[in-house]
Amino acid sequence: MALLEVRNLEVKFPLRQGELTALRDVSFSLDPGERLGIVGESGAGKSVAAFAILNLIGRPGYIAGGQVLFEGRDLSRLSATELRHIRGNRISMIFQDPMMTLNPVLTIGTQMIESLQAHRAISYTEARTLAIEKLRTVSIPSPDARIDQYPHELSGGMRQRVVIAIALLTDPTIIIADEPTTALDVTIQAEIMELLLALCENFSVALILITHDLGVVAQVTQRAIVMYAGRIVEEGATRSIIDSARHPYTQGLINALPERTRPGERLNQIPGLMPSLLDIPAGCAFHPRCPHTLTVCRFEVPDYSGSAQRRVACHWAGAHGEVL
Amino acid sequence: MLAFFVHRLGQALVVMFVISLLSFSIQDNLGDPLRELVGQSVSEAERQQLREAMGLNDPFVNQYGRFLKKALQGDLGDSYFFKRPALGVILEKLPATLELVLGATLIILLLSVPVGVYCAINPRSWFSKLMMGVSIVGISIPVFLTAIMLIYLFSIHLGWLPSFGRGETLLIWGGYETGLLTADGLRHLLLPSIALSSIMLPLFIRLIRSEMMEVLEQEYIRFAWARGLKRQRIWFLHALKNTLLPVITVGGVQIGTMIAYTILTERVFQWPGMGFLFLEAVNRVDTPLIIAYLIVVGLIFVVTNTLVDLIYGLVNPTVRLTRGNA
Ligand SMILES: Nc1ncnc2c1ncn2[C@@H]1O[C@H](COP(=O)(O)OP(=O)(O)OP(=O)(O)O)[C@@H](O)[C@H]1O
Numbered sequence: 001m002a003l004l005e006v007r008n009l010e011v012k013f014p015l016r017q018g019e020l021t022a023l024r025d026v027s028f029s030l031d032p033g034e035r036l037g038i039v040g041e042s043g044a045g046k047s048v049a050a051f052a053i054l055n056l057i058g059r060p061g062y063i064a065g066g067q068v069l070f071e072g073r074d075l076s077r078l079s080a081t082e083l084r085h086i087r088g089n090r091i092s093m094i095f096q097d098p099m100m101t102l103n104p105v106l107t108i109g110t111q112m113i114e115s116l117q118a119h120r121a122i123s124y125t126e127a128r129t130l131a132i133e134k135l136r137t138v139s140i141p142s143p144d145a146r147i148d149q150y151p152h153e154l155s156g157g158m159r160q161r162v163v164i165a166i167a168l169l170t171d172p173t174i175i176i177a178d179e180p181t182t183a184l185d186v187t188i189q190a191e192i193m194e195l196l197l198a199l200c201e202n203f204s205v206a207l208i209l210i211t212h213d214l215g216v217v218a219q220v221t222q223r224a225i226v227m228y229a230g231r232i233v234e235e236g237a238t239r240s241i242i243d244s245a246r247h248p249y250t251q252g253l254i255n256a257l258p259e260r261t262r263p264g265e266r267l268n269q270i271p272g273l274m275p276s277l278l279d280i281p282a283g284c285a286f287h288p289r290c291p292h293t294l295t296v297c298r299f300e301v302p303d304y305s306g307s308a309q310r311r312v313a314c315h316w317a318g319a320h321g322e323v324l
Numbered sequence: 325m326l327a328f329f330v331h332r333l334g335q336a337l338v339v340m341f342v343i344s345l346l347s348f349s350i351q352d353n354l355g356d357p358l359r360e361l362v363g364q365s366v367s368e369a370e371r372q373q374l375r376e377a378m379g380l381n382d383p384f385v386n387q388y389g390r391f392l393k394k395a396l397q398g399d400l401g402d403s404y405f406f407k408r409p410a411l412g413v414i415l416e417k418l419p420a421t422l423e424l425v426l427g428a429t430l431i432i433l434l435l436s437v438p439v440g441v442y443c444a445i446n447p448r449s450w451f452s453k454l455m456m457g458v459s460i461v462g463i464s465i466p467v468f469l470t471a472i473m474l475i476y477l478f479s480i481h482l483g484w485l486p487s488f489g490r491g492e493t494l495l496i497w498g499g500y501e502t503g504l505l506t507a508d509g510l511r512h513l514l515l516p517s518i519a520l521s522s523i524m525l526p527l528f529i530r531l532i533r534s535e536m537m538e539v540l541e542q543e544y545i546r547f548a549w550a551r552g553l554k555r556q557r558i559w560f561l562h563a564l565k566n567t568l569l570p571v572i573t574v575g576g577v578q579i580g581t582m583i584a585y586t587i588l589t590e591r592v593f594q595w596p597g598m599g600f601l602f603l604e605a606v607n608r609v610d611t612p613l614i615i616a617y618l619i620v621v622g623l624i625f626v627v628t629n630t631l632v633d634l635i636y637g638l639v640n641p642t643v644r645l646t647r648g649n650a
């Protein structure tokens with residue numbers, strides 16, 4: 001049985017301009033200890049998908065359909081208390097910007113200890129010892145002094161280490177990291193990513209890594225999902241996706257990688273912009289930007305072809321497919 | 325910390341200097357003090373003589389220098405009407421005003437925080453909507469009207485509460501006249517405090533509500549939810565602490581402003597405080613008393629603002645008082 005199974009998830013935002021469908025028919029699963037990447041351009045719905053797993057979608061969004069099964073239990077059927085004991089305890093999150101994630105008026109220690117005490121019957125002293133230990137695990141120098149500092153006294157990289165330490169505090173089975181390095185200095189991005197990877201491997205924690213960056217996905221994850229305009233367009237083993245992308249969108253993302261561009265040349269960006277989710281083109285949402293548009297693409301939303309392990313939603317790939 | 329105090333003291337001195345200069349210079353515009361001091365029957369020659377003797381004909385700078393020198397020794401001149409040191413007359417009335425402000429402040433604090441927080445957490449409940457409506461009305465009704473309505477309802481119609489004066493008071497600490505220690509004094513304090521708080525209370529409720537709603541949208545609150553913290557802890561520690569920071573700054577200044585509203589409230593409730601005395605002093609063109617009032621009020625302003633900054637620095641770890649710009 002998969003550790004986490006997302007089935008046909010649909011998320012909507014009733015807005016003044018109309019109802020926005022941020023996720024449609026999103027299904028994927030995660031095995032224990034597995035590392036899954038979710039890639040896609042800004043606005044593709046990656047963060048919404050992450051928050052939907054923990055039922056933490058920002059107002060006015062709501063889950064309009066589908067299920068999230070964690071260890072076989074449907075999270076939407078849990079009581080508030082049961083759900084609370086999954087959040088931050090069994091499934092931890094790491095947010096994008098460590099400058100905004102920690103409460104500015106509480107010390108790091110307070111925020112770590114409360115995280116532990118929210119889920120365990122544990123004394124303050126014990127919790128503090130554990131917290132210091134975790135700060136050491138994420139290589140924060142002199143943790144027993146740092147623990148009494150406020151977030152603003154730490155650099156961005158240090159703060160993200162603290163956030164990672166908080167995520168690890170309760171020995172979760174899954175960590176969801178939503179662009180954990182985008183807000184950081186380029187020089188420390190790799191450092192933090194390596195730390196996260198090493199920790200997930202050492203403690204065999206499953207990881208859902210959300211990012212724009214296919215390069216990072218290739219480095220860290222075993223399986224990847226590509227999202228476009230609220231829908232999964234391709235899924236497969238990370239190697240297979242990088243080496244033989246089927247969907248023109250994925251191919252575009254790979255061509256845009258800096259490694260694929262000769263020095264001095266412009267990046268091969270995919271022309272055009274992702275449509276607003278309020279106004280998704282009929283047929284395949286990607287067709288206005290697609291180099292291979294067929295007539296059917298304009299009218300019919302492509303179904304998935306291939307297997308559950310390696311699937312793609314594309315008429316062109318389906319027609320030109322070597323067997324997946 | 326020391327640097328902060330030195331910095332604040334410097335600011336306070338500048339503010340007090342300006343207040344003293346302003347209050348001193350209005351004295352020429354308030355009419356002829358001699359008319360109040362002596363009767364109509366005194367001849368013009370005698371008046372001139374008296375003016376000369378009192379130094380009223382000296383250049384402004386000389387008069388001000390003399391005034392400042394005495395002021396620094398706590399001598400703001402004798403009240404023309406009471407024929408006693410003006411400062412003493414004012415300070416006798418200080419407790420009444422302070423207790424009125426204290427009463428109003430307590431009402432504001434005890435009500436605005438829970439109501440504001442509730443409205444922020446449940447913005448769509450009928451109670452929140454009611455409060456938002458009521459508070460708009462509350463802000464727009466002038467204090468004296470609220471006061472009169474309160475008197476009509478609770479004193480005249482229902483007969484529950486007294487409508488004027490301080491009631492029974494006690495002298496403590498060798499001269500501080502308090503009404504807080506007798507049941508009668510407290511009963512007298514109630515209506516004036518409510519009236520005085522009637523503008524600030526709705527203002528504070530709205531302020532706390534909007535600040536808190538903004539805080540609740542912050543990333544760190546979302547992270548707190550994602551960490552599985554109990555909602556009480558998220559609301560009343562994580563969110564409230566961040567909400568109160570801006571509220572302290574705005575609120576501190578507002579409580580200073582409340583001193584000004586006491587003039588009206590004291591007038592309507594015949595509350596024997598500084599504001600009431602000030603109005604009388606204006607009617608009598610009792611210049612030393614007016615100046616003494618302005619200076620004491622200025623001093624209260626400066627002190628409250630310093631206290632507010634201190635508290636802000638204590639609550640907000642990102643402000644270091646030592647930088648002096650707190
Ligand atoms: N609170 C909200 N209110 C209204 N619309 C929202 C809200 N949150 C998300 N959306 C909509 O959902 C879409 C997907 O947002 P999401 O944050 O998941 O994108 P993303 O893929 O994470 O992008 P990024 O890479 O920029 O983080 C957005 O285009 C936005 O229109």
Ligand SMILES: [Mg+2]
Nearest residue numbers: 046047048178
């Ligand atoms: Mg995002």
